[in-house]
Amino acid sequence: MSRKVDDRRLAVGIVALEFAAAVSTFVASTLLPIIAADLGARDRLGLLIAGGTLGLFVAMPLAGTVLRRLGAGRTLALGTVFYVGGLVVAATAQHAWVFALGQFTAGAAGGLLAVFGISVAIRRLSVRLRLKVVAASSAMWILPAMVGPAATLALEHVAGWRWALLAPVPVVLAGRFLVVSAVRGEAAPSGDGRHLRPAGLLVPAGAAAVVLADGVWLAAAAGALAAVAGTVVLLPAGTARLRRGAPAALAAMTLFGAGYGGADSLITVLLTDEYGVGPARAAVVLSAAPIAWALTSLLVTRAAPERQVPAAGLALTAAAAAVLAAGPREFAAALVAWTVGGAGVGLAYPGLYLRSTTPPASLAPAAPRREALAAELATAVITAEAIGGLLGRAGGGALASLDDGAPVAYGAFAITLALGALAATRSRAPLCP
Template sequence: MSGGQLTRKPLVLAVGIVALEFAAAVTGFVASTLLPTVADDLDARDQLGLLIAGSTLGLFVALPLASRVLHRLGPRGTLAAGMLAYLGGLALAASAQVAWVFALGQFAGGLASGLLAVFGISSAIQHLGDRLRIRVVAASSAMWIVPALAGPAATLGLEHLVGWRWTLLVPVPFVLFGRSLVVRAVRDGPPPEAAPRPLARTLLVPLGAAGVVLSTGWWPLAILGAALTVTGMVSILPPGTARLRRGTPAALGAMVLFAVGYFGADSLITVLLTSGFGMSLGQAALVLSAAPLGWAITSLFAAARSKRHFPTVGLALTALGTAVLAVELVSGGSFAVVLVAWAVGGIGVGLAYPGLYLSATTAGSSGFSAAELATAVITAECIGQLLGRAVGGTLSSAGQSGGLFASYVLFAVALVAAAGAANRAREPR
């Protein structure tokens, strides 16, 4: 074991991390399902951006600060600070009477999510061997299956029984359970040896993200925000990431490109199906669930096999599925073809993600501490998501199906580039 901290029970730590991921999935689906009800109750239909932006901005503020918090407070202190922010933010949001108070509570929750995510991933990097760690990644992906299938219906049913404020507290027991397991497995030790990166440049990430999220269609602010975000991201990620240097930097670059392509496409899939293909909401729901189910199930297979070429092959499959959607939009494709194409996209992600994640969180020659590597991989994925959704939203609003076609072509190109970067992520034996 490395880094001075000692792990008494690696399996307990692994289960705790997976439980926290399940709690994150429940939290996400509860919040998104309750959003229309919250907006109506707080008379904030014209402030949806504010209600949604809070958790995203909190996460991006946490990322450049997380390694510093872990360095100063140690594992238990960081976990305690994250739980305090989580519970306090949830209480604030659940008791809010106006939109800005709800957004402040969501901001605290996003801040806590960032701290807990960096802590969990850095603990896994330090204390779990590669074989167990890749299984943790796969199991964490599978934790989204039940919330994806049952979460919206269960949330709406509970909301009718007890109201949205009490329903917002549903994830708390899962978070406390995961936290208790992690605390049992990890104890305090000396802080990480590596010095954190310069703070001023890394804080460009939340500043730029705020510009993108709050631009509300005003493209000059969105472009400026994206530029600041990318500049801050370069400061957080290992040197050589932008050049896709072989090893960890290339893996992190692939993670950014994957997130741009896949999450950008996923964010517009309902619009594509209903507006582009003229499908019903019921058909759209079937297609929408195909990719995450394919991802979750296939990731378990990929973790068990753990082949070095899986990330490249998987991302190529996802690129193919996304490209088929673009082609079908022009040719007027059938429901069956679209369903299969998006399912193949999800299967490709499931095949690629565990191995790619393992490569992105293995120090190699980067010289990063576990906390900084954890911050880097979360930053890569989250900023890729942010940029993919922002670019896709801008292009798709430019002109009906023509904008959607351009968006999905761009997403497919990003995924092809991600497959190439993933191939460079493999260290020579």
């Protein structure tokens, strides 16, 4: 009974953390055009949007080591100080690079806590409870999506974007405390050391090169190649070759993170620049996709996992990104397209997440190899989505920083999501002989 209670507490902590992430995401996306204009950084969008994700990814390989050496309590204290300090630096920045440094610090501090908690959850929770956590986590985006952008704009109007940027801090800290308390006493995953290999540093180094290339496309291309090489090293064997089952699902998750994560981070910039709408109407479109995602996800997780359609969902989201890239420059068209894109993610994400973290059925449930593989997949799915999001924000920000570059970025996102749909067609595990 005690184990069940602990698992439920852990599940609640993960869901609370997702709510905190939703609040932070909507605040950052809503304020992006305003921050870019105030800091004179319209041509440095990658620097503004990739800093936090870059910090998170740098922290991922360090999380287990820090927790083993400092313990959950000290790690929580250290992460809290650096998280708040980083956001204060970003909120008081007068230059884009200072803003990015603050976001990087806050992202790294949050990563020290978040990665360990989610990894433990995936390893400990049953498939049934994992699906419920995924569905509940999706639902946590509904209220922030409905209220967050409007509340952020209202606070920005009254107090300015700097205070609005700090508004999510209490919510984020509450989520972090819940997760850390739920996993207190849990040993850090022993597999963390594999991510300390030097080749793994190619991902953040390559993404940073893309962000800092500043129009030098040879440097940006070299950075992108380095990031792809690092991704191949970090993810399990067979991922790059789209081996059937979890490896192909992880490849699809990486491409999803790049395509959807990049598109979602730049949607307000696309609308204000290319569609000529104000921040309030852009915020409406920003909210549409996660609401559709959450509601669709809640519906599909009631069906059997084998009936879920990750490939079709990602293809639908790819089509939505293509419409935003080349469709009519009408507010209604953007609203419908991005709502459909969110529904596509809702169709794809639960099944894709489950397939990414499920070892082959050929392994006995109690086999040591199955338990070791489950731990590896738990870390891999976090890594895959984080890498995808980092590369999508970095690359998309670099493209969107060009003159009339936002539609080009959305064309790239559409292609990336279409490739994710192709990878997802191989995500179903092969039948046992």
